Amino acid sequence: QVQLVESGGGLVQAGGSLRLSCVASGRSFDGYAMGWFRQAPEKAREFVAAISWSGGNTYYADSVKGRFTISRDDAKNTVYLQMNSLKPEDTAVYSCARGRRFSSSSPSPGQYDYWGQGTQVTVAS
Numbered sequence: 001q002v003q004l005v006e007s008g009g010g011l012v013q014a015g016g017s018l019r020l021s022c023v024a025s026g027r028s029f030d031g032y033a034m035g036w037f038r039q040a041p042e043k044a045r046e047f048v049a050a051i052s053w054s055g056g057n058t059y060y061a062d063s064v065k066g067r068f069t070i071s072r073d074d075a076k077n078t079v080y081l082q083m084n085s086l087k088p089e090d091t092a093v094y095s096c097a098r099g100r101r102f103s104s105s106s107p108s109p110g111q112y113d114y115w116g117q118g119t120q121v122t123v124a125s
Helices: none
Strands: 004-007 010-013 018-024 032-039 046-051 058-060 068-073 078-083 092-101 119-124
Touching: 004 092, 018 032, 018 092, 018 119, 032 068, 032 078, 046 068, 046 078, 058 068, 078 092
Parallel strands: 010 119
Antiparallel strands: 004 018, 018 078, 032 046, 032 092, 046 058, 068 078, 092 119
């Protein structure tokens, strides 16, 4: 069983920064693409960022490009999402997800098989 546990969310003022972390259990991280998604109240889940299994390829939603950075540390079974210049519209529950083995980054939720419970990010104006 694969478990993904997010942390690092919280309340921040507009223009501020947060770094989210997602730790994967066991031998379920190395070799897999990883992604971050978010869901705001009464809105559909949307793609945020993804990173390929090797870390050499990343993909971002237009709404976060230039402000967010996804990275991974395979030695720590962890994927990160550095969020800068936060805006109130970034408020949502952020979840990480595990993608396909040896695959590139993908914005499609259907390419991910395990999901974390999420961490709340609230950006005050």
